[in-house]
Amino acid sequence: MHSTAAAVLALGPDIQGTLESMGDVGFWVVVAIIFAECGLLIGFFLPGDSLLFITGLLIASGTIGMNIAAACLILFVAALVGNITGYWIGYKAGPSLFNRPNSRLFRQEYVDKTHAFFEKYGARAIILARFVPIVRTFITATAGIGRMPFGRYLTFSAIGGLLWAIGVTLAGYWLGNIEFVKKNIELILIGIVVVSVLPIVIEFIRHRRERSAA
Secondary structure, three states, X not given: OHHHHHHHHHHOOOHHHHHHHHOHHXXXXXXHHHXXXXXXXXXXXXXXXXXXXXXXXXXXXXXXXXXXXXXXXXXXXXXXXXXXXXXXXXXXXHHHHHHOOOOOOOOHHHHHHHHHHHHHHOOXXXXXXXXXXXXXXXXXXXXXXXXXXXXXXXXXXXXXXXXXXXXXXXXXXXXXXXXXXXXXXXXXXHHHHHHHOHHHHHHHHHHHHHHHHO
C-alpha cells in the first residue's frame, strides 16, 4: 500500500508528461493506481478517468509499448479486483472504518457523500460511481458495510469496470492519433470530467421526473 501511494505522489501535476517519461513502466504505475483508487481508499484525489484516457493515447502513439487489447484487459482486472478488495475491507472492518476522525486525506464529507449516493441509486450506484471521482473510491467499502449481496455487487462491478476501464482507455486509443486531440489534451481532459458526471445528471433528471409523475 505504501509503494502504491508513493507511485501516486510520484506522478506530480503533469501526469501525461510523467507517464511519457516512464515509458512502459508508466502503464504499470497506472494499473497500480487504478487498483488503489477502486479498492484501497487511496488515490481518490487523482482523476482516474484522465489516467485511463492518457494511457490509451500513449499506447496509440507508441510511447507505451503495450497491446491495446492486453492493456484493456489488465486495467479491467485491476479495477474489478480493486472493487472486490474494497468491498471486503468494508465488509470486515464494518462501521468503524467510516467512523475514524478526519485526516488530511480521509474526510467524513467524502463518506457522507458516498453514502448518500449509494442510498439514492442502490445497486446502480456501483456502475455510476465508476465515473464519479471520490465516490468510486469509497462506494466499494460502503457496499461491503451495507452487506450488499456479493454476487450482485460483483455483477454490477464488472459492468462498471467494462464501461469505465475499457471504454475510457479505448477512447484515448482511438482519439490519440488525431492531431486536434494531441494539441488540445488539456481541453480533452476537461471534457472527460464533464462527461464523467453526465450519468449522474441523467439519473437526477430521471429521478425528478419520476417524483413529479408520482
